[in-house]
Amino acid sequence: MDGDSSTTDASQLGITGEYMAGSHFVLAQAQEGDEGLNDHEDGDGSKDNLREQDIYLPIANVARIMKNAIPQTGKIAKDAKECVQECVSEFISFITSEPLKLYLQKFREAMKGEKGISTVTVTEGMGEELTDETFTNPLPAGIITADGQQQNVMVYTTSYQQIPGVQQLQFS
Amino acid sequence: MSAKNMEKVEQATNRKNISLPMSRVRLIMKSSPDVSCINQDALFLTTKATELFVQHLALSSYKNGSGKETNTLSYSDLANAAEESETFQFLTDILPKKILAREYLKSLEEMEKDADNL
Numbered sequence: 001m002d003g004d005s006s007t008t009d010a011s012q013l014g015i016t017g018e019y020m021a022g023s024h025f026v027l028a029q030a031q032e033g034d035e036g037l038n039d040h041e042d043g044d045g046s047k048d049n050l051r052e053q054d055i056y057l058p059i060a061n062v063a064r065i066m067k068n069a070i071p072q073t074g075k076i077a078k079d080a081k082e083c084v085q086e087c088v089s090e091f092i093s094f095i096t097s098e099p100l101k102l103y104l105q106k107f108r109e110a111m112k113g114e115k116g117i118s119t120v121t122v123t124e125g126m127g128e129e130l131t132d133e134t135f136t137n138p139l140p141a142g143i144i145t146a147d148g149q150q151q152n153v154m155v156y157t158t159s160y161q162q163i164p165g166v167q168q169l170q171f172s
Numbered sequence: 173m174s175a176k177n178m179e180k181v182e183q184a185t186n187r188k189n190i191s192l193p194m195s196r197v198r199l200i201m202k203s204s205p206d207v208s209c210i211n212q213d214a215l216f217l218t219t220k221a222t223e224l225f226v227q228h229l230a231l232s233s234y235k236n237g238s239g240k241e242t243n244t245l246s247y248s249d250l251a252n253a254a255e256e257s258e259t260f261q262f263l264t265d266i267l268p269k270k271i272l273a274r275e276y277l278k279s280l281e282e283m284e285k286d287a288d289n290l
Contacts, residue, residue: 054199061191062226066245068177069227070234075244083247084226087263089200091225092218094262096201104206 056085190219197222232257 063081070076197219201210230245236256237249247270254260254267 054196055203057192057196057200057222061193065191065223065226066230069230070245072177073243074234076230077244077246079247080245080250083250083267084229086266087229087250088222088226090263090266092197092200092222093204095218095221096204096207100204100206 056089059085062088190216190223192219192223194219229253229260232260 059081062085063076066076066081066084067074194215198210198215201207201215201218229250233249233253234245236253238244238246251267251269254263255269
């Protein structure tokens with residue numbers, strides 16, 4: 001797939017953008033991919049230059065998990081595997097952003113509070129059965145059930161210690 | 173058939189076995205804005221949860237979809253699951269139902285006709 005960049009390079013072929021409308025997308029992707037590689041070498045590059053393999057989990061792993069979940073004789077279509085790959089990335093982004101909002105909210109509330117707060121802890125668990133409720137609930141909720149055991153699991157933790165002689169900042 | 177699968181599923185959920193690369197999961201988590209550091213436990217938990225999610229999605233889609241007929245999990249099964257199940261509502265944007273091009277063009281024409289009539 002990356003090898004296509006040689007044939008679709010518009011500047012090399014001397015073709016204007018109009019005729020290369022479809023493959024212009026491919027050209028753009030190839031360029032971004034190259035930049036992404038360079039950025040990786042330099043360290044923390046811009047988040048926009050991620051290659052396709054960076055934003056998705058490897059399809060083989062995903063396909064294996066799917067195969068183990070459905071009955072033995074079942075098959076999985078190729079586009080279904082690719083699509084679940086995308087869903088998985090979406091899921092990760094989703095559960096990352098939701099607890100983060102809660103955390104920031106709690107953090108701000110805690111900062112407004114009394115002096116000498118020792119820890120700000122946000123406890124958030126994720127239920128095996130995901131429902132919309134889990135994400136819209138304002139209070140931490142949800143449990144991981146493994147073999148019937150229920151546990152609250154810590155996801156984000158910060159510790160805030162009061163340092164003597166340092167003035168507390170008031171956040172509005 | 174199901175006993176072996178159950179064993180595999182149990183193995184995956186009981187022990188510390190994870191099938192997905194944590195480094196990649198961290199990369200995806202970092203693509204969210206405002207995320208700077210990720211706790212190691214949080215990363216593991218997310219990876220585990222993602223695994224369970226894949227199992228859940230695959231199994232629900234398969235059950236609701238073809239079932240006994242084709243014995244294959246297809247894209248349309250996933251799209252149906254996204255639309256019908258509340259749990260998977262957040263996937264509706266990336267799992268649109270596929271329609272044939274001519275049907276789309278037909279509905280486009282009808283929309284234009286309505287616009288003209290107005």
